[in-house]
Amino acid sequence: MSGSPLLMFEHGGLAELGRVPELAVAEFRAHVLDAVSGGARIATFFGRPAPGGAVRLLIVLSEEYTGILSAAATTVYDSYTALTPECPQAHWFEREIAEQWGVVPRGHPWLKPIRFHPSYRDGKDAWHRAEAPAAGDADFFRMEGEEIHEVAVGPVHAGIIEPGHFRFQCHGERVFHLEIALGYQHRGIERRLRGGPNARTLPYMETLAGDTSIGHALACCEALEALAGTRVPTRAHVLRGAALELERLANHVGDLGALAADIGFLPTASYCGRIRGDLLNMTAVLCGNRFGRGLVRPGGTAFDLAEEHVRDLQRRLRAAEQDTTGAAELLWQSSSVMGRFEDTGAITAETAQALGLVGPAARACGIERDVRRDFPSGIFRYAQIPVATFGSGDVFARAFVRALEIQRSIAFLKAQLDTLSPGPVLAPFGACAPNALAVALVEGWRGEICHTCLTGEDGRIDHYKVVDPSFHNWMGLAMALRGQQISDFPLCNKSFNLSYCGHDL
Amino acid sequence: MWKILLERFRQKHRTVGYPRRAPVLPERFRGLPAIDDAKVGDARAAIEACPVEALATDAAGRLRLDLGRCIFCGQCERACPEGGIVFGRDHRLCARTRDELVITAAGRTRAQTLDAAARRLFGRSLKLRQVSAGGCNACEADTNVLTTVVFDLSRFGIRFTASPRHADGLLVTGPVTLNMEAALRKTYEAVPAPKIVIAVGACAISGGLFADHEETRAGLADILPVDVFIPGCPPHPVTILDGLLRALGRIE
Numbered sequence: 001m002s003g004s005p006l007l008m009f010e011h012g013g014l015a016e017l018g019r020v021p022e023l024a025v026a027e028f029r030a031h032v033l034d035a036v037s038g039g040a041r042i043a044t045f046f047g048r049p050a051p052g053g054a055v056r057l058l059i060v061l062s063e064e065y066t067g068i069l070s071a072a073a074t075t076v077y078d079s080y081t082a083l084t085p086e087c088p089q090a091h092w093f094e095r096e097i098a099e100q101w102g103v104v105p106r107g108h109p110w111l112k113p114i115r116f117h118p119s120y121r122d123g124k125d126a127w128h129r130a131e132a133p134a135a136g137d138a139d140f141f142r143m144e145g146e147e148i149h150e151v152a153v154g155p156v157h158a159g160i161i162e163p164g165h166f167r168f169q170c171h172g173e174r175v176f177h178l179e180i181a182l183g184y185q186h187r188g189i190e191r192r193l194r195g196g197p198n199a200r201t202l203p204y205m206e207t208l209a210g211d212t213s214i215g216h217a218l219a220c221c222e223a224l225e226a227l228a229g230t231r232v233p234t235r236a237h238v239l240r241g242a243a244l245e246l247e248r249l250a251n252h253v254g255d256l257g258a259l260a261a262d263i264g265f266l267p268t269a270s271y272c273g274r275i276r277g278d279l280l281n282m283t284a285v286l287c288g289n290r291f292g293r294g295l296v297r298p299g300g301t302a303f304d305l306a307e308e309h310v311r312d313l314q315r316r317l318r319a320a321e322q323d324t325t326g327a328a329e330l331l332w333q334s335s336s337v338m339g340r341f342e343d344t345g346a347i348t349a350e351t352a353q354a355l356g357l358v359g360p361a362a363r364a365c366g367i368e369r370d371v372r373r374d375f376p377s378g379i380f381r382y383a384q385i386p387v388a389t390f391g392s393g394d395v396f397a398r399a400f401v402r403a404l405e406i407q408r409s410i411a412f413l414k415a416q417l418d419t420l421s422p423g424p425v426l427a428p429f430g431a432c433a434p435n436a437l438a439v440a441l442v443e444g445w446r447g448e449i450c451h452t453c454l455t456g457e458d459g460r461i462d463h464y465k466v467v468d469p470s471f472h473n474w475m476g477l478a479m480a481l482r483g484q485q486i487s488d489f490p491l492c493n494k495s496f497n498l499s500y501c502g503h504d505l
Numbered sequence: 506m507w508k509i510l511l512e513r514f515r516q517k518h519r520t521v522g523y524p525r526r527a528p529v530l531p532e533r534f535r536g537l538p539a540i541d542d543a544k545v546g547d548a549r550a551a552i553e554a555c556p557v558e559a560l561a562t563d564a565a566g567r568l569r570l571d572l573g574r575c576i577f578c579g580q581c582e583r584a585c586p587e588g589g590i591v592f593g594r595d596h597r598l599c600a601r602t603r604d605e606l607v608i609t610a611a612g613r614t615r616a617q618t619l620d621a622a623a624r625r626l627f628g629r630s631l632k633l634r635q636v637s638a639g640g641c642n643a644c645e646a647d648t649n650v651l652t653t654v655v656f657d658l659s660r661f662g663i664r665f666t667a668s669p670r671h672a673d674g675l676l677v678t679g680p681v682t683l684n685m686e687a688a689l690r691k692t693y694e695a696v697p698a699p700k701i702v703i704a705v706g707a708c709a710i711s712g713g714l715f716a717d718h719e720e721t722r723a724g725l726a727d728i729l730p731v732d733v734f735i736p737g738c739p740p741h742p743v744t745i746l747d748g749l750l751r752a753l754g755r756i757e
């Protein structure tokens with residue numbers, strides 16, 4: 001990107017807001033499209049109110065091969081030329097911008113709300129709606145023709161899961177298209193973060209997506225620490241990394257079990273259900289809560305581990321490793337399992353790249369993308385975890401990549417616990433720099449978590465933007481369903497296991 | 506086949522002895538809190554440390570802690586270093602009325618069972634439909650855990666059903682987002698009477714962290730009649746199980 005006017009900055013640092021270049025819309029588009037065609041990804045792209053009733057769009061691009069972030073801004077009023085037709089990665093971001101700020105990205109191929117809430121800008125609504133929208137109330141893709149039928153499910157589903165609405169366009173058993181309508185879990189968290197950090201900031205982070213409490217709390221703390229120039233003690237880095245990997249382990253193991261349950265393979269389903277609980281209990285050894293609530297705090301961690309806790313964790317980890325390996329092996333050795341996993345819900349690497357998929361869903365398409373390696377922070381700057389990939393892009397690949405990551409996370413945890421050095425776990429956390437921007441990327445168990453924090457004159461949070469990995473990946477699930485049997489939907493859905501509340505915020 | 510059997514043998518029998526035996530809880534578990542007004546010191550400091558306004562003082566200056574709002578973050582405990590508020594290890598937190606969730610130095614009243622008619626109907630077989638109405642997936646996850654071999658919920662005759670029409674009641678999580686309110690009400694209506702409602706977690710009981718958001722309601726309070734409240738953020742699975750069994754009169 002030589003000659004690019006974009007502001008480049010390092011992950012983990014802060015940028016002065018005044019240095020983010022303000023470009024004309026045409027220039028902004030040209031540079032973003034150029035960077036994306038050169039391999040950059042959109043980490044975040046959002047609007048915020050600007051003087052004179054305008055909306056300032058801010059984009060942060062990430063280049064995984066150089067580990068560099070770059071930012072640019074442009075100011076728009078009621079509409080601008082959409083990026084999406086030339087850059088599919090932008091599609092969901094542009095829908096979000098339209099919904100939040102009433103700005104129309106002209107030429108967007110499917111401009112619909114994503115969360116169904118009123119616009120944040122008085123008198124401006126991208127769809128000229130007079131009243132507050134009802135969830136799911138919008139046009140859906142429709143196929144017409146003889147024997148074409150539509151299947152609608154949700155928001156309330158059969159199991160104990162979060163709500164969402166799915167519409168399938170089918171011909172017989174075959175799915176031509178699946179459209180996913182979300183927003184049922186929208187709690188309006190981002191807007192409540194303004195004026196912080198305060199007593200609620202971290203509790204909000206820990207409930208953005210409850211199964212990713214550590215991931216989101218860590219991203220928030222890293223952003224705040226960058227703004228405040230906090231030096232986090234090494235031991236805290238280790239404990240945070242350990243908690244992040246335990247969270248990954250619990251969820252990945254749970255997912256292997258859930259995949260097995262969906263195809264009626266009960267041995268692995270029941271073992272993994274139990275082992276997942278054991279792993280959550282290991283997080284509770286750290287802080288008393290199975291989801292890690294209250295552990296990660298600006299400056300480090302709120303709890304330390306005593307020597308006997310470390311030994312306890314080492315012992316539990318050995319048991320979990322043995323049990324998980326046994327449970328996972330059964331999957332690969334059973335032809336009835338492999339028959340259902342292989343070639344089901346496949347997506348190509350091209351599709352995954354175009355959509356900007358993240359996490360195991362991307363790695364299962366053979367894409368080497370992992371924040372822990374590409375944008376390492378905390379302990380991952382010193383201890384690397386090899387990136388696990390598999391190329392087939394199907395349910396099997398998504399399961400197998402998880403199994404590989406389980407092994408590697410366990411190896412990492414063992415090594416970290418064996419060499420844990422003494423020292424403090426919490427450094428004083430001071431005031432945040434005013435008029436600054438920090439971007440924190442964390443590899444949560446579903447993939448890249450991106451938090452962007454902008455401070456105002458007073459050093460308080462002026463704007464906060466969260467991108468949960470699910471934000472990138474829901475469209476991946478829709479694509480995986482194309483040409484599949486509708487009866488394979490639960491299996492495909494489980495193989496992505498995306499967050500509803502993490503998306504809906 | 507042999508491999509499957511061998512692995513089955515190796516993984517052993519894993520169902521917990523609870524409720525016959527005491528549950529195994531983490532050492533740092535934050536269960537039922539106890540208040541000692543004499544040791545609170547600066548009550549203001551504790552009240553201000555609370556992210557969800559779960560703490561207040563009454564006219565006489567005595568501290569009241571609302572378990573229905575509390576997210577068990579432990580901040581107030583830290584703000585009272587003399588031991589004015591101490592989170593204990595008792596996992597039994599459920600209540601039958603909203604008032605019973607308020608803790609003072611005098612402690613609290615233990616939850617009653619459902620009435621005899623309801624116990625007769627549901628005591629040996631209870632089918633629940635779960636609805637997540639803005640839940641963060643933690644309460645949902647720790648409810649789901651009850652169906653694993655560890656807790657083996659069906660040994661108590663309790664099961665989760667796919668259809669509300671097959672259910673005896675609802676187990677609700679989340680603060681009730683505006684976007685889920687209609688679906689929640691419809692699901693409730695679809696459950697045949699007589700039916701019960703169980704609110705799991707601070708959000709469902711009071712709105713929790715989100716109580717004052719315009720995007721959410723303040724939990725189930727003004728929406729559905731609640732028969733059992735199970736506090737926590739999220740409640741430990743054993744706390745949820747205790748709530749279910751206690752309401753049914755299956756444990757004392």
Ligand code: SF4
Pocket residue numbers: 554555556557558559560570574575576577578579580581582
């Ligand atoms: S533990 Fe409960 S009462 Fe105490 S500060 Fe946290 S939320 Fe408030």
